[in-house]
Amino acid sequence: MLSFLIKRLLGMIPVVLMVMVAVFAFVHMLPGDPARLVAGPEATAQDVAAVRSALGLDKPLPQQFLTYVNNTIHGDFGLSLKTRRPVVEEIGMRLMPTVWLTLFAMIWSVAIGLLIGVVSAVKRGRWPDYGGMILAVSGISFPPFWLGLLLINLFSVRLGWLPTGGYGTWQHFLMPSFTLGLGVAAVMARFTRSAFIEIAREDYVRTARAKGVPERSVIWRHSLRNALIPIITMVGLQFGFLLGGSIVIESVFAWPGVGRLLVDSVSYRDYPVIQALVLMFSLQFIFINLLVDILYVFANPEIRYQ
């Protein structure tokens, strides 16, 4: 296990380097002049030129790239072009809100998704199955933007129970995490259902039933446990996507997270922030994959890593 971990960690280095090259190239290929955007709508040509040289954007591209790699290795991600705050601080302020939001959303989605999925699979072809799947399909097709506003209108404006948005106490988490989790819950339900049905056809399940193992135990011990492997993979992938992809939710609920930061930074051509964020999202995916691999072992001890 340890040597597996070390190998996986070392293997990340070339991946990270490739990501850095790709991100740098991608960001500089975006049409638009960041100096012009930073200098603002009323800036004169001289102002723009001054901003450009202050930001080092007048230097040749290879030189800018070397500076970028060198700084990144030393943990220096530079200053945001937009706010002139250090990028690390800019992301730092918004990272935890997004991580927490994602975690809570995952809890909603796993709880709801697993339950609906298992129930649908067990009661296959009967009304709980149809009901569950109708819910799941609506969950996938519900625009989160609309659902968010609907919840705000109900729980904040009409009932006055929850704050409309922002970040702080547990009340702030309920609506955004639920809205975010619901879409994933739907995916999770469908996924669990098919994984479960697949497993139910396996010989060992039939054997267990034939031996007279109670149905409850067949479902929860024999089937669910094995169905968990693809489900964990799914959770891992969804988690990665959610971390960077909760942009709509973050806008609707005025959530100070990294999704909104990324959108703002792209429209502003805030190169240092975009580069740091994309690098961070790539690392997240790599780590989540690693975590998923480790979780497999706990779900099914038959799996051993060499």
Next chain:
Amino acid sequence: MTLKSLLLSSALGVAMLVPGLASAKDLTVAIQNNLTGLDPTNVNDTLSQTSLRLIYQGLFGFDKDMKLVPLLAESYESNADATEFTIKLREGVKFHDGTDFNAEAVKINLDRLRNPDNNLSRRSLVSMINMVEVVDDLTVRLVLDAPFGAMIASLAHPGAMIISPAALEKYGDEINRHPVGTGAFVFDNWAADTLTVTRNDDYWKGPAKVDRVVIRSVPESGARMAMLQTGEAQFVPNFPPELMQVIEKNPDLKVDISPSIVEYYVAMNNNKEPFGNQKVRQALNHAVDKDAFCQIVFSGLCSPADSIIPKDLSFHVTAGEYEFDLERARELMAEAGYADGFETEIWANSNTESLRAMQFLQQQLAQINVDVNVVPLEAGVAAQRIWSIESAEDAEVQMYYGGWSSSTGDADWGIRPLLLGENAPPSMFNVAYYADEELDAAITGAIGTADPTERAKYYETAQKLAWDGAPWIFLGVADLVAAQTADVTGVHMLPDRGFLLEDAAFTE
């Protein structure tokens, strides 16, 4: 199960008071974008500039109607050709850190702003100053390189607000995160999307009536409205007109509609055929129904333009009217040799409002056989293709739809950057590439004097010439819509889309 658990957990929330709600003496303002910085001399967006008015003040400023008023200055005098300005300062003002406000502080600030090495984005406001002289403790004299009649208006721009010299010394570039001014509120905290300031008890005009002001960025307009309805926010500037009906039904809320100084127009590239032809440009002006423009693009919250600058800008005169007259438009097109029309394209930013405007114009101009292709441009692309071109010959723009507001509240910044011949991109914003010698003479004449009557004469000429020359399709001046809770007084929209919160108070 989901609904049940949601209701259950929500019900628990009732037991505790929801902490997102501010206490009675805190004013929360919900704005649409994040602030970009806290150094007034180095931010460019109206929201940041206007938020910083809580903390900072300039020598001059604006009242709620955007009329120039002295703030840290008491009075000024200038010589006849507007090259020397002597400014008397207010006595007994202190910065939040206890530093005295005096002539030396003004000199340090203006010298810092105009020094090209500092790369401050608002340098152009004071770049014409050649020397700042401390006459005595409460008097400064500005000596200019060349006549500039709009000097005082430039000093009233938020970009020229005065920062504590001690703080500048202490924080250097970090002043962007540690603002220290003379305003009614003291900086408290600037987090990811929230600026918090607390009352300055030693404020020279007397302490404000609210304890704290919180400026929060809430991008979604529906969410901003919900905050207003729940009392989480008390003021929402720049409210989307389509949500107005909801507010009007609620007795706890009120809407404030006021005219802006944001004028919308279509610049036609005079270097490109057929826009070099004045008759074509006039024909296009006659072909667009400006009342319909206001209805369709701004839900009626707009008035047709009657000059190159809006009514509420200083020195405005009514320059004329291009009444909606398709017959006249067709005649002019025929006279210009374009009876069969032509094909062209219109560019603008890709937001919903601009798209609607472009489609409207497309439909209107089709009536005189002008076939318009609508090209929305994302902000970065627009910056590149319109404003950052190498030279005027490279310009591909044919028609450009946009809006402009003069942030100095003066006619100068409403006209010179947009219509002076030498100010075509990339140097400034004359995207019509309009160059008319008489107009140029009037514009430069107006900044050659500080005498308001003289300037008024020049600007009257300028407006009439530009109207007749028709470098633009003149469209309309948008209204501002702000929403607030009924228990708040003293919050005002400024005509340039900024706001003033200094007098905010809660009625009991």
